[in-house]
Amino acid sequence: MKYSYISHLYCPKCNNTYSHEQTKQLCACGSPLLVEYDLDQLGRDLSKEDLVGRDASLWRYHELLPVSNEKDVVTLGEGMTPLITMPTLGTDMNIANLWMKDEGIIPTGTFKARGAAVGVSKAKELGVKELAMPTNGNAGAAWALYAARGGIQSTIVMPKDAPKITRNESAVSGSNLYLVDGLISDAGKIVAQSVEEFGLFDASTLKEPYRIEGKKTMGLEIAEQMAWKMPDVILYPTGGGVGIIGIYKALTELKKLGWVEGELPRLVAVQAEGCAPIVKAWEEGKAESQFWNDSTTIAFGINVPKALGDFLVLEAIYQTKGCAVAVEDEALLEEQKKIASLEGAFVCPEGAATFVAARRLREQGWIKDRDVVVALNTGMGIKYPDTFSVDVPILQKSESIIKAIKS
Numbered sequence: 397m398k399y400s401y402i403s404h405l406y407c408p409k410c411n412n413t414y415s416h417e418q419t420k421q422l423c424a425c426g427s428p429l430l431v432e433y434d435l436d437q438l439g440r441d442l443s444k445e446d447l448v449g450r451d452a453s454l455w456r457y458h459e460l461l462p463v464s465n466e467k468d469v470v471t472l473g474e475g476m477t478p479l480i481t482m483p484t485l486g487t488d489m490n491i492a493n494l495w496m497k498d499e500g501i502i503p504t505g506t507f508k509a510r511g512a513a514v515g516v517s518k519a520k521e522l523g524v525k526e527l528a529m530p531t532n533g534n535a536g537a538a539w540a541l542y543a544a545r546g547g548i549q550s551t552i553v554m555p556k557d558a559p560k561i562t563r564n565e566s567a568v569s570g571s572n573l574y575l576v577d578g579l580i581s582d583a584g585k586i587v588a589q590s591v592e593e594f595g596l597f598d599a600s601t602l603k604e605p606y607r608i609e610g611k612k613t614m615g616l617e618i619a620e621q622m623a624w625k626m627p628d629v630i631l632y633p634t635g636g637g638v639g640i641i642g643i644y645k646a647l648t649e650l651k652k653l654g655w656v657e658g659e660l661p662r663l664v665a666v667q668a669e670g671c672a673p674i675v676k677a678w679e680e681g682k683a684e685s686q687f688w689n690d691s692t693t694i695a696f697g698i699n700v701p702k703a704l705g706d707f708l709v710l711e712a713i714y715q716t717k718g719c720a721v722a723v724e725d726e727a728l729l730e731e732q733k734k735i736a737s738l739e740g741a742f743v744c745p746e747g748a749a750t751f752v753a754a755r756r757l758r759e760q761g762w763i764k765d766r767d768v769v770v771a772l773n774t775g776m777g778i779k780y781p782d783t784f785s786v787d788v789p790i791l792q793k794s795e796s797i798i799k800a801i802k803s
């Protein structure tokens with residue numbers, strides 16, 4: 397049995413195919429490339445029951461991942477994050493079957509660890525020595541740290557307003573870090589120039605095919621954790637859209653393997669009201685989005701004015717009869733508090749947005765009474781200490797407390 401059943405790369409726009417044995421960025425037509433596996437052979441060699449007892453990390457799915465040699469795997473133990481019920485919050489929003497896939501419980505504190513683990517591993521396998529990427533913070537932090545573990549030099553460019561901790565995480569790894577007075581799209585232009593000038597490997601979102609394979613494992617895990625029964629709805633905070641494309645790809649591959657049956661879950665792309673290009677495109681029934689001018693949101697990870705893979709996000713939504721929802725910053729901050737006080741989970745602002753969307757879709761009847769609903773919390777709240785301010789009384793040594801009354 398092979399470690400990976402990767403067969404080749406293909407273009408979802410023009411169907412061109414490429415070898416996975418040398419570094420490849422975009423298709424000649426400019427589209428991102430996706431990874432194809434020999435699923436027929438894999439299905440003959442492996443059954444889902446064979447996974448039982450494997451490591452509780454995303455590498456338990458190594459046959460469905462692109463790294464050919466186990467020795468090239470760069471790992472910090474990422475994956476198999478908790479899928480937990482949210483009964484009190486669910487009652488509050490009238491969703492009896494509400495679940496949270498908690499991506500805060502992972503190295504570097506966000507789901508970006510998945511894309512970094514798989515992307516860096518494959519880059520190492522292909523002999524990459526130095527990579528560069530623009531980021532809204534979390535991805536840069538994850539790639540810088542995983543690159544360090546894999547012995548690869550990294551150059552990271554992020555907006556100066558990106559969460560400060562991600563700046564520190566990148567810097568402490570020894571990365572070549574720059575801040576830009578602008579958005580991720582501005583960071584992207586700078587990286588593109590340096591890639592051209594210095595021949596660096598471009599690890600920008602979807603400009604290499606392997607990050608998506610790491611994020612795909614969220615979909616694989618949800619299916620396995622639900623005993624191979626798919627939920628009805630999955631909500632995902634969408635910026636570059638890699639996660640939602642990955643989850644769609646995962647569930648489609650599992651269906652082809654016959655490991656899951658029935659309709660795919662309706663996929664919901666959740667965006668911020670101040671940056672909602674996918675929502676606008678979906679509302680207009682378009683296949684691609686338009687650049688969102690002057691984008692702004694406190695949920696920094698989803699401040700992406702135009703995603704390279706927008707057409708793939710929209711396809712995932714259309715194909716699964718999903719939808720796209722925009723959420724205001726005030727509402728997600730309110731929800732963040734609610735989730736912590738009702739369920740004890742301190743989620744990131746992007747994660748909180750998915751719960752606001754679930755609440756609204758239930759109110760509108762789009763989410764039905766008995767639907768099994770999974771909301772993705774893509775990172776831990778403690779990575780964003782500044783989004784939440786508290787006013788706490790300071791006692792003199794001689795003072796005493798007033799008993800708290802839970803409202």
Ligand SMILES: Cc1ncc(COP(=O)(O)O)c(C=O)c1O
Nearest residue numbers: 534635636637638639697746774
């Ligand atoms: C916490 C968090 N959630 C969601 C996203 C959006 O991710 P994607 O590119 O998969 O849409 C990001 C991206 O930076 C993020 O940091």
Ligand SMILES: [Zn+2]
Nearest residue numbers: 407410423425
């Ligand atoms: Zn193409």
